[in-house]
Amino acid sequence: MTVLKPSIARRKPDPKATAADEFVERLAVAMEADGLPRIAGRIFALLLLNEDAISLDVIAESTGASKASASVNTRVLEQRGLIERVSLQGDRRDYYRTVSNLFVRTMEQRLAKWQRFHAIVNDGLERLDVSPVIRGRLKNFEMEYESVREVLTAALERCRVRRPR
Amino acid sequence: MTVLKPSIARRKPDPKATAADEFVERLAVAMEADGLPRIAGRIFALLLLNEDAISLDVIAESTGASKASASVNTRVLEQRGLIERVSLQGDRRDYYRTVSNLFVRTMEQRLAKWQRFHAIVNDGLERLDVSPVIRGRLKNFEMEYESVREVLTAALERCRVRRPR
DNA sequence: TTGATTGTTCGGTATAAACTAAACAAACGA
DNA sequence: TCGTTTGTTTAGTTTATACCGAACAATCAA
Numbered sequence: 001m002t003v004l005k006p007s008i009a010r011r012k013p014d015p016k017a018t019a020a021d022e023f024v025e026r027l028a029v030a031m032e033a034d035g036l037p038r039i040a041g042r043i044f045a046l047l048l049l050n051e052d053a054i055s056l057d058v059i060a061e062s063t064g065a066s067k068a069s070a071s072v073n074t075r076v077l078e079q080r081g082l083i084e085r086v087s088l089q090g091d092r093r094d095y096y097r098t099v100s101n102l103f104v105r106t107m108e109q110r111l112a113k114w115q116r117f118h119a120i121v122n123d124g125l126e127r128l129d130v131s132p133v134i135r136g137r138l139k140n141f142e143m144e145y146e147s148v149r150e151v152l153t154a155a156l157e158r159c160r161v162r163r164p165r
Numbered sequence: 166m167t168v169l170k171p172s173i174a175r176r177k178p179d180p181k182a183t184a185a186d187e188f189v190e191r192l193a194v195a196m197e198a199d200g201l202p203r204i205a206g207r208i209f210a211l212l213l214l215n216e217d218a219i220s221l222d223v224i225a226e227s228t229g230a231s232k233a234s235a236s237v238n239t240r241v242l243e244q245r246g247l248i249e250r251v252s253l254q255g256d257r258r259d260y261y262r263t264v265s266n267l268f269v270r271t272m273e274q275r276l277a278k279w280q281r282f283h284a285i286v287n288d289g290l291e292r293l294d295v296s297p298v299i300r301g302r303l304k305n306f307e308m309e310y311e312s313v314r315e316v317l318t319a320a321l322e323r324c325r326v327r328r329p330r
Numbered sequence: 331t332t333g334a335t336t337g338t339t340c341g342g343t344a345t346a347a348a349c350t351a352a353a354c355a356a357a358c359g360a
Numbered sequence: 361t362c363g364t365t366t367g368t369t370t371a372g373t374t375t376a377t378a379c380c381g382a383a384c385a386a387t388c389a390a
Contacts (some may be wrong), residue, residue: 001265023289030282033200037378051298056337066380071338073378092336092388102302111276117195124188133216137267144268144324151320155313163305202348221367231350236368257358258367 020049024063036080039065040073044082044098053086053095083106095119104159118145185214189228201245204230205238209247209263218251218260246270269324275315283310 010052027048028041036044043061054062060070074096077083082105086095094154099105192213193206201209207228212219219227225235239261242248247270251260264270290303 019289019292023285023293026285027282027289030285033278033281035198035200035377043350048303049293049295049299051296067341068338068381069379075338091240094337098302103306103313107313113198116198117192120188120191120195124184124192127184128188130214131216134214137263138213140328141268148268148272148317148320148324151316154315155316159309159313204349232366233351233368233370234349237349240368259367 018032022109023049036076037073039063039069040076043070043073043096044077047083047096047098048102050097053088055093055095057093059096065159080109082109099161103161104156107152111149114145114149188214201241202238204228204234205241208235208238208261209242211261212248212261213267215262218253218262219258220258224253224261239325245274247274266325266328272317272321276314279310279314283307 007039019123024042024045027045028038031041031044032038042065043059046059046063056067056070056074059065060067060076063070065073074083074085076084078096081099082102083096084099088096089094121138122142130138180261189207189210192210193203196206197203207230208224211224211228221232221235221239224230224239228235230238239248239250243250243261246264247267248261249264251262252258253260286303287307290300290307295303300308
């Protein structure tokens with residue numbers, strides 16, 4: 001008589017899971033598509049919903065992650081420019097909160113990622129000797145990217161102006 | 166006297182690695198940032214540099230992947246709209262090539278991914294009862310996204326018009 | 331200094347993903 | 361019908377990554 005542990009079959013749906021918790025989980029999963037660890041996504045979502053900065057312990061505690069994971073993933077988020085570390089006077093702890101111009105920052109991140117991709121293509125366009133057809137294909141690809149990039153950065157600039165800090 | 170296998174320390178740098186091979190590898194790595202398997206990236210890069218459509222065997226052979234991986238990853242790329250499967254008359258094999266309007270398609274992919282993210286935020290904006298400050302933050306985030314999305318889709322539409330097929 | 335608090339790093343484990351080989355299915359030609 | 365060619369699926373292996381607990385380092389207070 002073998003018994004399957006229920007925790008394997010399916011996790012217990014936490015009875016006191018609030019709407020906010022669900023939001024956090026869903027956003028965390030969605031952010032995995034951007035190559036972030038799930039815990040990083042949870043932390044980000046948590047901070048997104050919190051007005052004031054939160055300490056590492058609280059982050060670890062309320063996301064259910066270990067302090068180690070919280071430490072690592074806050075750094076990841078910080079390096080990606082999604083959150084920032086702030087210090088409060090007369091307090092040794094670090095506190096974290098989302099950056100103010102969040103959307104612009106995320107878009108800048110994405111642009112930077114694309115840039116790496118297109119840099120490779122452009123480099124190939126220089127070094128490789130390919131047929132005129134292929135060359136035309138690559139050139140057109142880059143042209144279109146460039147035009148879209150310009151439009152996009154202009155739009156972001158407008159966002160920046162509208163909300164300077 | 167322990168000897169470290171050189172293949173572990175570092176892979177042999179293939180002496181007859183062409184510039185095209187390097188291009189393929191670099192692009193493949195860059196595409197991993199978009200959540201694609203490395204082999205998918207290699208296949209894409211390979212097709213990008215080839216004028217005419219290529220069969221599965223050739224793809225497998227020239228990327229060094231197994232036929233199974235080639236099959237799986239071509240399907241991934243096809244579903245993402247980056248390549249297309251074509252059939253040649255009097256030939257049972259499937260052939261693959263990049264789609265014609267490549268840049269627009271990649272951007273559409275990216276937009277779709279963002280859409281999922283923002284859908285969650287908007288949903289949260291409806292269901293969650295958060296402080297006015299947080300609500301303002303989320304709303305602003307979505308507003309900025311929406312404005313940028315409009316600009317972007319317009320720019321893509323222009324690309325589409327400029328090169329209809 | 332010592333003790334307490336806070337963050338990071340390290341070692342090990344579990345989970346997930348990529349990939350291959352081999353079995354399988356489907357489509358065609360003989 | 362039977363063998364051949366082509367693509368897919370499956371099972372198992374390898375590889376990479378996330379994660380935790382515990383040890384460690386650093387900072388400040390006493």
